[in-house]
Amino acid sequence: MAYSEKVIDHYNNPRNMGSFKKDEDGVGTGIVGAPECGDVMKLQIKVENETIVDAKFKTFGCGSAIASSSLATEWLKGKTVDEAGQIKNTEIVQELNLPPVKIHCSVLAEDAIKAALNDYKKKADTEDVPEEAATPA
Amino acid sequence: MSEHTPLPDAGRGRDLPMARSMCWHCQSEMTGEYFCGRCVKVQPLSKELDYFTCLNLPRKLNLDEQALEETFYALSRSFHPDYYATKDESEKAISLGNTALLNTAYRTLKDPVQRAEYLIRLEAGSAKDIRTSPPADLFDEILELQEDLEEFRSLSAGESDARRQELLEKLQVERQALEARKAQMETRLREQFSRWDALPSDGAVTGQAQKDAVLTGMQEILSNRTYVKNIVNDLVAATSPTGEDGRNIWH
Numbered sequence: 001m002a003y004s005e006k007v008i009d010h011y012n013n014p015r016n017m018g019s020f021k022k023d024e025d026g027v028g029t030g031i032v033g034a035p036e037c038g039d040v041m042k043l044q045i046k047v048e049n050e051t052i053v054d055a056k057f058k059t060f061g062c063g064s065a066i067a068s069s070s071l072a073t074e075w076l077k078g079k080t081v082d083e084a085g086q087i088k089n090t091e092i093v094q095e096l097n098l099p100p101v102k103i104h105c106s107v108l109a110e111d112a113i114k115a116a117l118n119d120y121k122k123k124a125d126t127e128d129v130p131e132e133a134a135t136p137a
Numbered sequence: 138m139s140e141h142t143p144l145p146d147a148g149r150g151r152d153l154p155m156a157r158s159m160c161w162h163c164q165s166e167m168t169g170e171y172f173c174g175r176c177v178k179v180q181p182l183s184k185e186l187d188y189f190t191c192l193n194l195p196r197k198l199n200l201d202e203q204a205l206e207e208t209f210y211a212l213s214r215s216f217h218p219d220y221y222a223t224k225d226e227s228e229k230a231i232s233l234g235n236t237a238l239l240n241t242a243y244r245t246l247k248d249p250v251q252r253a254e255y256l257i258r259l260e261a262g263s264a265k266d267i268r269t270s271p272p273a274d275l276f277d278e279i280l281e282l283q284e285d286l287e288e289f290r291s292l293s294a295g296e297s298d299a300r301r302q303e304l305l306e307k308l309q310v311e312r313q314a315l316e317a318r319k320a321q322m323e324t325r326l327r328e329q330f331s332r333w334d335a336l337p338s339d340g341a342v343t344g345q346a347q348k349d350a351v352l353t354g355m356q357e358i359l360s361n362r363t364y365v366k367n368i369v370n371d372l373v374a375a376t377s378p379t380g381e382d383g384r385n386i387w388h
Contacts, residue, residue, distance in 0.1 A: 031276045035360030038367035040279050060283045060367075 003063055004097035010067035015074050018056045020044045028120025030112040034104055039065045043112035045076055045084070047120055052076050052084055057112075064102040068092050068109035076113065081120065087113055158183070161227070171215065171235075179216065181231045187259055188242035195338065196260075198253060198330035200246065209243045253326060254359060256333075257352050272361050279368050282311055286375055305376060312372040315365055322362045329355045 003011070019042065020027045026047045033040045039061025046054040055073035059066045071092055076084050092098070092106035159166060160173035160180065167173060171180055182191065189196045192208045214220075216239060221232040245251045289304040333351045 031273065031280070033272075033276060033360075033364055035356075035363055038363035040276055040283075040364065042276075042280055058280065058283075060279070060371075 003067075006096050007063055007067040007098070010070040010096075011063040014057075014066060014070045016054075016056050016070065016077075017058060019058055020046055020054075020056060026120070026124075028116040028118070028123065030115025030117075030119060032108055032111045032115055034061070034065070034108045036104060037061065039105070039108065041065060041069050041108050041112045043069055043072060043109070043116050045116045045120060047081060047124075050081050052079050052081065061108075062102075062105065064096070064098055064105040065108060067096055068098075068105045069112060071095060072109045072113055081117060084113060085117055161231075171212070179221070179228060179231050179235065182235045182238050184238075186238070188246055188255060189259075191239065191242045192246060194246070196256065197334045198249075198256060199327075199334050200252070202247075205243070205246060209239065212239055249323075249326070249330075250359065250362070253330070253355055257356055257359075260348060261352055261356075272364070275361060275364055279364060282308070282368055283371070286371060290375060308372055308376050312369060312376065315369050315372070319362060319365045319369060322358050322365065326355065326358045326362070329358065 020029075022029050022044075024046070028045045028047065029042065030044070031040070031042045039059065041057065041059045041061065043057045044055065045052045055076040057069040057073050059069045072087065075087060079087075087110065089103070089106035089110040092109055093103055096106070098106055158169065158180070160176060160178060162178040163173060163176040165173060165175045167180065171182070172178065173180060187196075192205060192212070194200055194205060194208070213236070216232050216235040218229065218232045218236060221229050224232075245255050285304055285308060289301065289308060292301045292304070329351055333355070336347060336351065
């Protein structure tokens with residue numbers, strides 16, 4: 001099987017590899033896995049004023065999974081939280097020319113984005129609401 | 138007979154191993170035999186044929202391994218391309234196609250893990266439809282270990298020997314613990330096999346909910362086992378004295 005040049009490029013020069021502290025302000029963390037192949041992906045976003053100012057990933061898996069998450073972090077930077085939620089796995093497939101057997105890698109990246117956004121929103125919600133008000137009467 | 142008289146078998150189509158078909162050569166009607174009763178020509182195995190039916194086994198997970206071997210060898214002989222070398226092109230092609238399908242069926246059913254994954258796909262339409270909750274604790278553990286592994290790989294022998302040794306010992310302990318966990322998962326999978334096999338095989342009696350409970354249980358064990366298997370493989374590759382770093386980007 002041949003990987004596209006873009007996949008190889010992301011694999012050899014991954015963008016934004018690394019991590020933020022999970023409890024840092026404005027950081028959302030998504031950890032997802034693909035049960036079919038056992039790949040594990042961690043994707044984090046750092047949000048300021050509803051805009052993603054930075055994104056990082058760590059993926060332990062095949063070249064396509066690494067490339068998909070690397071590309072995702074590039075796309076996330078500069079997007080608002082709402083825009084980020086619109087990223088579709090099919091766009092990743094197109095950009096990286098993923099073959100059918102590797103489509104699940106792009107799905108994993110989309111799942112990771114969603115998980116990171118949800119984590120961010122959950123944290124933001126609990127921070128906004130004073131503690132007494134957050135507990136139902 | 139009136140058109141509306143229900144056939145005695147109505148609604149029990151699942152009992153028929155294969156749909157009715159026609160011999161590609163002499164057009165006589167067949168009910169799924171591998172060779173035409175009239176012109177004796179080999180018939181192409183249907184792509185929809187499930188592996189259990191193909192190998193004449195019930196859809197059980199603790200299967201009769203001897204029966205599997207015997208049926209496989211018997212069918213291999215009857216489909217073997219060597220016997221079709223002098224036949225016409227269509228028969229040659231059927232012999233090749235059948236042999237390929239038969240080999241895949243045999244390999245899949247012989248391996249317990251592949252057998253279970255296959256059964257789940259078969260029964261649930263697609264294994265992906267069964268979503269098991271992601272094991273968050275396991276992911277955290279794996280990510281932490283992978284980070285230690287990365288550090289270990291980055292330290293070349295000769296320098297920072299103390300840190301290297303410390304990491305190596307830690308990783309070897311983790312590897313043993315994870316190997317034990319994988320073995321435990323395989324025991325639990327075997328227990329699910331017996332639960333599945335104990336379900337009555339009549340679809341009317343076995344509720345879908347009962348089936349789904351076992352299938353979901355199996356899917357969960359299988360998924361977690363894949364994560365554990367991957368990290369164990371990485372640990373083995375990195376910590377064995379002769380091993381390359383063993384990362385495989387092509388899987």
